[in-house]
Amino acid sequence: MNIAISGKQCAGKSTLAEIISKHNGAKLCKVIDKIYQINRLLDVPRNRGFMQDLGESIRKYFGEDYFVKDLTARVKQSGCSFVTDDMRKQIEFDTLKSAGFTTIYVNADEDIRRKRAEKLGLDFREDHPAEKEIEQLKNQCDFVIENNGTLDELENKINNILKL
Secondary structure, three states: OOEEEEEOOOOOHHHHHHHHHHHHOOEEEOOOHHHHHHHHHHOOOOOHHHHHHHHHHHHHHHOOOHHHHHHHHHHHHHOOOEEEOOOOOHHHHHHHHHOOOEEEEEEOOHHHHHHHHHHHOOOOOOOOHHHOOHHHHHHHOOEEEEOOOOHHHHHHHHHHHHOO
């Protein structure tokens, strides 16, 4: 089973992906793995704004579907189960859904997300164009999980949905 997760910053997407991977052995991957590779190549600290701007530039020059096509090719080639926690755009949703991915939207209240970002030392930014499409995906996903509670509560919710 391949799973694509969406949600706003610090809603719990990566945590949910780790839970799923732990229970069903799915390989963790990112739609934007290539941006992480570029970031490592430059040997600079991860910066959310830089990564968002870089992603938008790559999409502008090489196509809106550049990253998601790369991901689906890797999934197809490997034959393994995958879970990705960075589905942000409509084209990514459409492509991953067409490729048979189960889609999950993780939702958390803004004050909780802001506190999580602060605790992680992250810049809490929702005004970047890369963030605009995320909320529109909520009503299209197969499942919506509210993540305003504990880690155990989140794990129970995903276990009930996916029967992990």
